Structures are given as structure tokens and as C-alpha cells.
Amino acid sequence: MLSFLPQLVVSGIATGMLYALMALSMTVGYRATTVVNFGHGDMLMIGAYASYVLVAGIGLPFGPAIVLAAALLFLLGAAAQRLLMQPIIGGPHLSLAMMALAVGYALRGVARIEWGNDVLKLPRAYSSGVFVLGPVVVTTDDLVISGVVLVLLAALFLVFNVTAVGKVIQAVFQTQRGAALVGINVKAFHATMWGAGAALGAIGGVLMALIVPLTPDIGVATLVRGFAAMTLGGFGSLQGAVIGGLLLGIMEKVLGFYVSTVFIDITAYLVTILVLLIRPKGLFGQHATLRI
Amino acid sequence: MRVGRRPYWLIPLLLLPVPLFLDQYQQYVANLILVYVPVAVGFNVVVGNLGLLAFSNVAFFGIGAYTAGILMLKLGLPWWVTVLPAGIMGGIAGATAAVPALRGVRLFYLAIMTLAFGELMRWVYIRWEPVTGGSFGMSVPEPSVLGWALDVEARKFYAFLVLVVLMIVLTDRLLRSRFGRAFVAIKGNEEAAAAMGIPTDRYILLGFAWGGFVVGIGGSMYAALVGHLSPSSFDLTELILQFAIIIVGGLGSLVGSVLGAALLTAAPEFFRDLPGFEELLFAVLIIVVILFLPRGLASLLGRVHPVFNDRYFRE
């Protein structure tokens, strides 16, 4: 039985990469505005549909389609933040949560009206296959997903830690009031970061559409997993989001195999509930997340 | 300014002849509205009065519905006997959902946790197949009250009306008392509420449990109305409907709960064959109300005539 473990971990890492990207894209928007985007899953879904239209409809090659979809979602995310969230940003948290949720539902409604509940399959730009590496089998999908996410992570790491812009962003994450004092346009910053989150989410959506049938409802399940990964890693922590996502992916596979397949569905819920009850800071949370 | 005791009891009296003017289908819609009144009233206690970001209302609703359905189908109990147990199970679910709040979890974290709780319950309905019927759901036997079969919609209307009036009256008493003031005090400033001698944890538990109880009663009505329960009735689309009802109606207002239920419950019926429009409509309504009418339609009605101003607090 134990001999399956390496395979489970490898498959878990591949899905975990997706969760990591999801959690990271949510964290970027959250760190900028301290508002959780409950509509983020649907941004991801729209990103996947956008690339579907670009690839299957217009016939664009896969690479440019992803970039264009990400750009579109950047605009969508930034516009949603600037036009709908920013006017109520100091208001009750309920309004903020509901506004984001409502934006997500609107996107889902539009997707259902446009594409119905039909299951669409994103055409691949490569032939799918498997590689056998000793005891483990790796699919090309796993490789593509992991590869794209790793490249994105590396790029983000460089942006955040090496470039001047990234250092400014990190500084603004630390103190918003300070940012306003040194002349950074906080409103524009909020919108840009939500846009960046949506664009990252869109790439996640495209990758997800490689392995999951595309429907207007794929955003919800992913949202919950993104939350679980963020909570596990420590809400608001960038590296925590990545590690939380990877751990969640592995846990789903391992629990699903050794305990019961039902765990594949509910690991995310259980992780969210247990972590917030037992260790609300998560693994890498800098501050207690309670009663903020 | 406060208006004295209002003749609210006239409203149910005026509603008595309503089924006479409606056809079978319209009666069904009227009953659906009655189902959603307690669902909204209970939800509003937690979100509007207590001010906590709880996304678990659909779980209380589903647990109430399944409790009634299971007791009728598996134990052969008549519907009216199952109403109170459904409420109590809803209340227990409410108390359970309050646990993270009692541990100090607030705001978005509370929303995420209670969302997870709600989704977990839906998973239970699907997986606990021998009892719940799994994904295909379960058929609920014909409801009855004291041997009187609720075999036509009009009869259900009167049975539901009694429950709805009861839930509104009880919740109104609660909100007008020191309990209701304590809820709003906690919403405003928990530390100051505790400094006034209010055991805040106990009141948070009470608010959740009462909300869950009232919503659970609504669930038992739902089971009686639709005759078939399936997990897909308690998903996130249902959550947005319930949120839309209390936000569009007016947070923290009983009149708002009733108004929201009356206006929005019927809406999905118009979009049955148009997938997507329901979600879009609720989303747009919520967005517009949050931006332009934060206190909901109830505040408009209050401007028309102070009779409609049921003020437990004001924003």
C-alpha cells in the first residue's frame, strides 16, 4: 500500500500547484485591500471561458490566448474593484463580502446564459501522454500545469523581491497609510492588485480547464479550495498560499486513497474549519487573523 | 419618532381570502413566499441584528427540510408533528455554526468557515444515501395537520400562514426586548456590550440558535410544499437567493424580510427555462441595493408611512 505514496504525492503536487496559484491570486488582492474576494472563483471561470473562445472560437494559438485572457481578466478585476468595491470600501464587511459575491454570481449568470450548462473541453496545444519515471506516472497535463505555475511563481518572486515596483508593493502591503503619505495612489493600487489577482486566477482557470470539464460552476469548488489553501498557509501570506495549496493537493490525494474517496471532496472544508478552530494563524500567518 | 403599537395583526386577516383569487399555480407561488418569510427572518437575526457574517443559512434550511422529510418518510410521522423537531434541529445547527464565532472567528474568516459548514452539509445529504436518498433526493409523503390532509395548495397556505405569523410575532418580541438590544449592541461594539454586563458569547449563541430555529421551521414548510427534497436545492445558488432577500428587503428589519421574500421568491419561477438569468438578476439587485439603498426596500417603505418603520435599530 505504501508503495503508492510517491505516486499520490506527485499527483497531489500537480493539483496542488493549481490550488497554490488560486490561493496566491486571491492573496494578492486580499493583501492590497484587506477584502476577501468571494467572487474570485468566478473570475477564474470567466478566464477559462475567455481562453476557450479565443482558442476554439477565434483560432488563436494557445500561448497568446492565455496572455490575452489574462489581460482581459486584469481589466475585469480592476474595473470590478474600482467601480463596485472601492465606493463602499470603508463600509460594513457584509456589504463588501456580498458585493464581491454578487459580482461572481453575475459572471456565472452571464456564463450560463452564453454557454449554458454544456460541458466544454478546452482543445490542447499538445498531445496528451504519460511518462513513467521509476515508480511514478506523470501526465503531460501535470507537467504543463506544474511548469506554468512554477514559471509564474518564479516570475512573481523576482517581481516582488528584486524589482523596485515589487518592493513598493510589498511596502504598501505592510502599511497603507504610509503608502498614501509617500504619494502612492491607493485607489489605483487597489484596482491594479485586484486586476493582477484576476489575471493570475484566469491563468489558473485555463490550466484547470485542461483537467476539469469547463462549466459555469467550476469557480465555486476552486474558491473553497483557494480559501482552504490560504487558511492552511496563513491568511495573507504569499509563500503560505503556495505551500498551503501544495499541501492541500497532496492531502486530498493521500486521504482520498488511504482513508476514503469522499475525502477528495471534503478535505478543503475540513482543513478550513479545523485550521481556523485550532491554529487560526495557519502555518505562516504573521498576525492572528481573529477579530480584525 | 416611534409610532405606537401598530395594527400589524390586520395583515394576516387581510391575507385570509387570498387563495380564493389565485389559481393552483399562483397558490403554489404564494406558499413558496410564505416558506421564505421565516427563512429570511431567521437569517436576518444573525446577519442584520447580530451583525455576524454567517453564510450557513442554507444549511439550517436544508437540515430543517430533511428533518421533516426523514421523520415523515422513515417514521411515518404526520407533517405537523415534525415542524417543531425541524426547528429544533435547525436551532442545533445554528448553535453549531456559532462555534467558530464563539472561538473569536469574525468577519471574512467566519464567512469562509460557515460557507464550508454549509457545503459540508450538502455533501452529507448526498453521501448519507440510506437516509436522505442521496443525489436523487427523497420523496416526502403528503403533509397533514391533525388528520387534515394538506392535499391542495390552499390548505397548505393556511397552515403556513399560522406558522409564519407565529415566527414573526415571536421574533418581534425577542428583538424588541433586552435580547434584541443586546444583539444590536454586540453588532455595534462587542467590548462595550460586555462592559454593560452582557455575556456576549451567550447572546451570539442564542442569536444563531434562534435564527437556525426559525429557518428550520421554514425548512419543514419547504418539505411540505415541494414534496421532494434533493441536495441541489440547498446549494450556493440558494444562498444567493436568501442573501438577496434580506439585503434587498432590508438588513435587520422584519418588514424587510417579509418584503424581500415576497418580491424575490417568485422571481426564479419566471426564469425556469432561462438558465443564468436568475443568478444575474439577484446579483444585479444586490449590487444596486448595496450601492444605492443600503438599508433596503424597507427603508423606502418607512419613508412612505411610519407604520412600516419597525425599528429595532437604524444604520
Next chain:
Amino acid sequence: MAALLELSDVTVRFGGLTAVDGVSFEVAAGEICALIGPNGAGKSTLFNAVAGNAAISSGRVLFRGDPIHRLAPHEISARGVRRTFQNGGLFGHLTALENALVGLHTQIESGFFHLLLGAGSSRRAETAATTRARELLALMEIEHVADHLAAELSGGQARMVEIVRALATDPPLLLLDEPAVGLAPPMRERLGEIIQRLARERGIGIVLIEHAIELVMSVSDRVIVLNYGRKVADGTPAEVRADKKVLEAYLGHA
């Protein structure tokens, strides 16, 4: 006579930071005791420790001879230690009258089930409490704003409502956290008179945190000076004024 409030060797630590360091003092009934000191001296933390909002690391807090430092804030409040808050702390969604009614919360005898059943006793308790709350507002001469939202009150009115709310249950001990902040001079004077009347006429023990030094010196029986969490002076206003350590605490020294 036993002290109303007795702090002995109270220490409060947050992580590695010692906010209050071995502070001891007593407050008698009818005594006005001011806590002063520079920002960050530990005054508010000490208040929070007495009111149950901050856990103490060592030492004891006794109220009427009983330890209260392990009790929850609402239990301490119910025993008769009531407080106001630095930044208002009124319930903005409620009216002035309703704020006073929340102040009376523990004295309204209406059980949950009695209330749901519409028992006459619940209704009578509610009516009696409302009458009482109106009397209390009248006593502070703010009955005309009874039905105004707390969020819409002026600074002075809000302060009066907060004091009414805290005093609603006739507590033996009142903790006032910077009550004069934001008040115009005439209003400050009135506040000073009210504080003195509460102590002299009703025998309420009062602990006062205040930066308005002239108010402190004119109303207090005793002034305690804190610096870096430690008590550096304790005496009558005149004694404290003459104390060199106090000057140092305020002016700072290397």
C-alpha cells in the same frame, strides 16, 4: 474599612512587552483617583486589566475583597465595576435611550421563554426599565435627545449618555477612560462637577484616566503617576505636582 478596589503587584505582559509592571494601589468608596502618565505608560492596559479586557500575568485585583482578575468582562461589570471607553463606545445603531437601556441590561428581569410567551412580567420589566432610563437621562439633562441615534449626538451629549449608561446599575466603582477628550472647556468643567458629585453624594469610587491635567488636579483626591508601566508617584494633587519624578516622566530623560 476595606478598600473598594485593591490592586496588588499587578503585572501585564504582552509577549515580551511588559505593559504594566508590579503596580499596587487602593481606591476607597467615594474616592476619586486619577491615573496619569505619558502615552504608553500602561494606563489603559491597567484599566483593561481591572475591567477584564486584558489578562494579568501576575498579581491580584480585588473588588470589595474578592478577586476579580479571573472573571470575564461581563461578570466584572455585573459585580459593579463599570467603565467607559476612550473612543466613545456608544452603540451607534441605537438611540440614546436604547443605549441607556443596554446599560440596564442586567437589571431587566425578563426570561427568554416568558418573553416569547408574551408574559405580562416581561412587558412590565421593559416598561419599568424604560421609565428608569428616561429618569437617568433627565438627571444628566439630556432627556431631549433620548430618541436620537447615538451616532448623531454631539461630543458632549455622547459623553453624558456614556456616563448614564455606565451608571445605570448604580455601580460602586466607575472607571472613566479619558472622559474629557474632545470636550470644550465649559463642558469639561461640567464634567468635573458631575464626577465630584458622583463621588461625594453617591459614594462612588472613581478611577479616572485623563490627559486634561487641570481637570485631574481640580477633581482628584489622589493622583497616581505611571511611567513605563511602573508607578512612579502616588499622592494628593499638590504632592504629585511637587514631585520631581513626575516632571521627569513627562519631559522624558535619557
